[in-house]
Amino acid sequence: MLISYNWLKDLINLDKPATEVAALLTGAGLEVEGLETYDLVKGGLQGIVIGEVLTCEKHPDADKLRLTTVAIGAEAPKQIVCGAPNVAAGQKVIVATEGATLYPATGEPFQIKKSKIRGVASEGMICAEDEIGLGSSHAGIMVLDTDLPNGAPAAQYFNLQSDEVFEIGLTPNRADAASHLGVARDLQALLKIPYNLPNVEKFKISNNNRPIAVEVQDNEACPRYAGLTISGIKVADSPDWLKHRLRAIGLSPINNVVDITNYVLHELGQPMHAFDADKITGDKIIVKKAEEGTKFITLDGVERTLRATDLMICNTQEPMVIAGVFGGKNSGVTSQTTTIFLESAYFQPASIRKSSQVHGIKTDSSFRFERGTDPNMVLLALKRAALLVQEIAGGEVSSEIVDVYPQPIQPYSIRINLARVNRLIGQAIETARIKEIITDLGITITEESETDLVLAVPPFKVDVQREADIIEEILRIYGYNNIALSPNLATSYLAKFPKPDPEVLKQSIGQMLAGTGFSEIITNSLTNSQYYDAPGAEADASLVRIVNYNSADLDVMRQTLVYSGLEVLRHNINRRQKDLKLYEWGKVYTKAGEKYQEQTQLALFVTGNAVGETWQQASQKATFHQLAGAVQNILTKLTRATLNVQPVQHRYIKNGVAYWSNNVPVAQMGQLPEAVSKKVDVKEPVWYAELNWDYLVQHYTNQLEAEELAKFPEVRRDLSLVIDKNVTFDQIKTIAWRTERKLLQQLNVFDVYEGDKIDTGKKAYALSFILQDKQQTLTDKVIDSTMNRLMQQFERQLGAVIRK
Template sequence: MKISYNWLKEFVHTDKTPGEISTILTGTGLEVESVEKVQAIPGGLEGLVIGYVKETTQHPNADRLKVTKVDVGTGEDLQIVCGAANVAAGQKVVVATVGTTVHPTSGEPFPINKSKIRGEVSEGMICAEDEISLGTDHAGIMVLADDAVVGSPAKNYFKLNDDYMYEIGLTPNRADAVSHLGTARDIAAFLKIGITKPDISAFKVDNTDGIIEVVVENETASPRYAGVTISGITVKESPQWLKERLAVIGVRSINNVVDATNYVLHDLGQPLHAFDADAIKGNKVIVKNCPEGTLFKTLDDVERKLSVDDLMICNAETPMCIAGVFGGAESGVKATTTSIFLESAYFNAVSIRKTAKRHGLKTDASFRFERGTDPDMVIFALKRAALLIKEIAGGSISSNIVDLYPNPVAPFDVDLLYSHVHRLIGQVIPHEEIKNIIKALDIEIVSESAEGLILKVPPYRVDVTRDVDVIEEILRIYGYNNIYIPTQVRASLSTSPRPEKDTVQNLLSDLLTANGFNEIISNSLTKSAYADNLDNAVKILNPLSSDLDVMRQTMLYSGLEAIAYNQNRQNADIKFYEFGKVYSVKDDKYNESQRFAIFMSGATASAQWNQKATSATFYNLKAIVDGILQKLNIADVVVEDSTCKKLAYGLNYNHNNKTLVKFGQVATTALKKADVDKDVFYADFSLDQLLNIVKKNKIVYQDISKFPAVKRDLSMLIDKSVSFGQLKQIAQRTERKLLKEINVFDVYEGDKLPAGKKSYALSFILQDSEKTLTDKAIDAIMQKLIYNLEKEAGASIRK
């Protein structure tokens, strides 16, 4: 939100500098992100002075040029060659002296140098208005009034004042501050001074020749609707002061009528809309909803298909405006408009927000209506705008004000206890100070007692409905910096069940970071195109965009988006991990679970003089997954092939019949959704399950065995459907104490083997921590292993 310093000073009369005002605004919760000095017009008329043309003579070498003598107050007259037909002796003019840079309305700035024009010396330039950005007229030089002071700066004559523009990062709850008036309220409250509102006492109805009937059919979406007719206006360019005032906050001037409504919107925070009265068919305005699919062309000449839920401002035959959002192409103010119907309304915030989202429209009006406007400002702003239009466009008020407000919005009743204020703020604030702040914030004190206050909060403070909200308002104005912070903090210690989530997360982070991984943090909001099952997706009621309309159901796509972002910037070798949450809903029950994801893509090691780059494979990822389980002392996992549609192939590690982690190569269909064109390997842990397992684990430290380990190998024929994981589980169940490790060191599949068979060669590491293993004990163990492998896996031991 952009706010003008000079504009603010019309509401609060203070000598505070722009920097001091910035500090006050930030301290009261309106964070100033930047302060920019703004010149009223480009160049600020620097170097331009008021001159007096003492004489003019015909240029000896050019019929269309004249040589002038101009007094600019320095004691020496300047000789200036001028080509304007209207230049004459006795005129007060604007002169650009030598060394000045002139900023024309169109074109690039250019310097004024001493030069010769057709043989005659010229020591400056007598200016037309388009040559110094004061307008577009180039018919001749500007001729000033006789009271212009020769030698004085032109910017003083035109009353140009430099301004400062504040860029404020407005939070969604501060609907009361979306205007210069709203911002000024906080400054006035902080400085403990009054606030000056515009004077509308001059408003009066001139005649009733332009009465337009108003009907509100949807009072829920339009609780208050008001309007007035102004006839006999002249639509033209706005006066310079108005164009300058809007330009400071980045609003483009359109014409005097539209500029007046925009001015009041930014002045008071109340959006208004001006309809060409001649375009109101049947002389009737109807606020209603149109049938589903009704076509409507907006001001940007785009034909839009309306929803039955869109509130529309219609005439007797057709819609004219999307209420609170965007005007129509047919009913807007044009150069030929002579009468207008000026609308001021209070619309339901939810209705406007949904309509704006539905049509992808963001306007200054919808920005305010979506957050909640002030129902009590409707008539004040209408009168303010009507007076301003009369001032700059002429005309007369040609109807009484129509004000349809059947169910007035009541203030919020709040009971405030002093003890609650002191408890939440953590410091005793004098009761009189509290009351002064509340009054300064335009909150009415209905009654008071020794214990507290009964308050009525005006409805424009849409976020102040409870006592805690009022306390926040008190603290904002009192000043966060005025709250004493003790040098010591005393707290009682409590224990929590082992292990804490942060401890495990830090352990995993350290492990992966040490292995070259980088942590990413992604938005939990994502697009519905990524949803596994849209019926089970948690949908956002008011999405910021179509790409952020559901809560994520998987960690995969946020990681793929990060990979795509990096790969598009020539960073193709990726090692990422992320802790986050996924969301789903079923039978109106919402579920939130914690996940832990790992991503690998590109090369695991870059090319060096003595080695080639090696691409990441499934087994690189598997080594990381196994390393994590080993680090957390998690054994007894059951391995099975993954059937996840997002993986081209992969494995599931199950624990207690629940999937602890699934990992593998990401399927091409999933990669295409995120525009990733390289292989990606992905692991998805259930962090909730991981924490539950680790919580029950006991890590026992033991000495390194003094007795040697023994290695034995077995070669066997097995069915192709049998996995190494199955063989490993059989072996571990067979010998739990002495079998320390099992590995596969050779796999063969080929024509020399029976159909459907493969050959595995396994190594077994046996060790006893208390004694040396004898051959007899080793043979007994190996016989048991052979027996169980043959029985449970159908293995045929090869001699």
């Protein structure tokens, strides 16, 4: 959500810097994720000033150029070469000084530098309107009629005030803050400065010549519906001030009437719709549910099939608008419209949410209606919009206000216990301060005693319905940072806790991975169902679907960490960060029949180069072995169990291995298939590992085995085996350890050969064996006997050929 600082100051008298206001809002739960400057003209005319042409002479070496001296204030006059035919002495002009960057109406930006033009130094530029982005004319320089002193900023002459825009990460529970007024309410409580509602005292009804009747057939889905008619308007472009306000918060101006409804929505949080009154057949609005299967074309030209749950705004013959969501093709205002019917309503959130999701339509209106708007704002917003229409588009109010509100929505009544407030906050707050915060937030105290307060919470605070919610409101205004830490945070335990703390293990493994170049990522548990396109009803039934999803791209719970990790890889690769080692802990979710299952996994991703290019070596692509090394380090740290190694059989992994323990896959790793990576538009090879974190934590042991260092030397012997390609190193290790338990200390493969020097289907392993007797020095006889036994077992069990 974007909030304009200048707009905000129209509602509340702020004199603090925007950065300080941003910090206050963040501390109160409206997290400001960004603060950017919005310039009405790109660049804000920085470095561009008012100047006066003192002299103007012909350039000595060019007939069409003029050599001028221009006064720009306290500095000495500047010598500027100008090619405009209308430049003359005595003119007030726009001067771009050295170092200024110009953003022309067409073409690329460029910086003004001191230069020589036909051999004469030029120390700036006298500008035409297209050269500074204020228009398209290039007929000549701009000649000003102004009393502003030389050197005054050009932005001052054009009244180009820059704005600062807050980007607020609005949480779903803060529907009350989804407007400039909502933010002003919080600032009132934080700064003790009252906010001001727009003044609508000038609103008046001119006549009742064009009444539009309203019939609400579903008061549950539409508790309140109001409207009025304005005749004699002229639809045209909006004035600059209105365009600038909308553009500052990321909206594109359309026309004056539509822009006004958008303006009121973002100012007061009340969505509105303007109908062309001449298209309301029968001069009657009917609010009712749609007939199942009705075809309806929305403003974007898409034909949609309505459902019986869709609340519609209709005339006497046909539906015109999906209530609170999107207008119909023929309901909106056009350049030929002269009479409008302004709608302002309160819709039941669940009804709007259902229609928005069914049709896959997300608008600024549906965003607010489906979270809950303020039923008491309906008439104020209607009058505010009507006054703006009359001011900007002309016309007169030609009907009485129709306000269908049979059962007014009452404030929530909540009782809070003061002692419990302090206990849950963790610090005693004076009762007077608690009451002050509550009333500053617009909540009324209806009863009070020494122990309790009974409160009336206004309907616009849709998420404040319990004592805990009130306590949260108090705490966020009082300030989380104002809660003192207890001086006695340390404690000791007499009892042992055999079960490991998962968070401590995470921290330990995370530090280890970070030390080897991995970076942690955290991704969304919600993902796109299109990633899981396996055919068959069984695969589809295993998806955990979100009933009330806000985005079609986030409609299921993830079954794997693969796709969310690939999205992070894509984001970085697209920004030329291609050498990546990432890890993430996250839950995955599946459904089996009526049962839901979740599991915590640790995922590792490796792509790009494992070793960067230096003067000593060339860059090296990441391989399976960099990933396998990281996985083995994790397993070594977490488990002492003997793991069984098998070829991987995983939907998202190929060319890899899996570690099993007690018939449970503990870790699986290999390469992601190209078809999987391409779903997320990742074209680089990606090595991926998936560890069953829940199992590893459950079977974790921190028992260490220590022994005295042996006093007798180690002996190394090498052996070359020719074996079948399908024989794994793990099989060789298993045979070796089973054959020689006492003397064999280490076994390693240091070379692998596959080529034309050995038979097809074969490979050669070069192995090293470290032998040691911890009681005595090994003799050649014992060493040879041990190696012979190992070779015999390799020949017998693997069909190996010993290369001598």
